Amino acid sequence: MSIDHRTVDHSWLADLRASLADDFATQTSRLRELTEINADTGDPGEAHNRAELLVTTRRNIEQITGALRRIADGTYGACEKCDRNIPVERLEVLPHARFCVPCQENHKG
Known part of the structure; x- marks a missing residue:
């Protein structure tokens, strides 16, 4: 089953x-919290984890924003490469697909 607009x-x-x-x-709140944390514990592992959390949170925000934009412009559920419908089951698992x-x-390969 695919989305038919x-x-x-x-x-x-x-x-x-x-x-x-939601x-x-x-994610925006999480990003704000991560960027406001200024406590440097001197632990390089903690600094690395915080940096990874920032990257992941920013990527999540970009993906969510993209999905919301596609919903707004009526292209949600259409493959950006071949323009075929993306199966609903995929979108339920990965709504930003x-x-x-x-x-x-x-694309990955």
């Missing part, structure tokens, strides 16, 4: 949009 379940899309907006708020599985595999 002509017959998309608008309540599912509205719920998804709300969930992504995730965005959570930009590519169908074959194109994702080619």
Whole structure:
């Protein structure tokens, strides 16, 4: 089952949009907390972990923002490479998916 923009379940899309907006708020708050922490404990491992958390949080925000943009402009669920519909099952697991599985595999490889 894929998203067909002509017959998309608008309540599912509205719920998804709300969930992504909540995730965005959570990640933004997390980013704010991570950037406000100035305590240098002198532990290089802790500094490395904090840096990785910052990178991951920023990437999460970018992915969420991209999904929200695609919902707003009506392209959500369409593969950015081949323009085929991304299966709903994939989007349920990975709501920020930009590519169908074959194109994702080619994109990484």
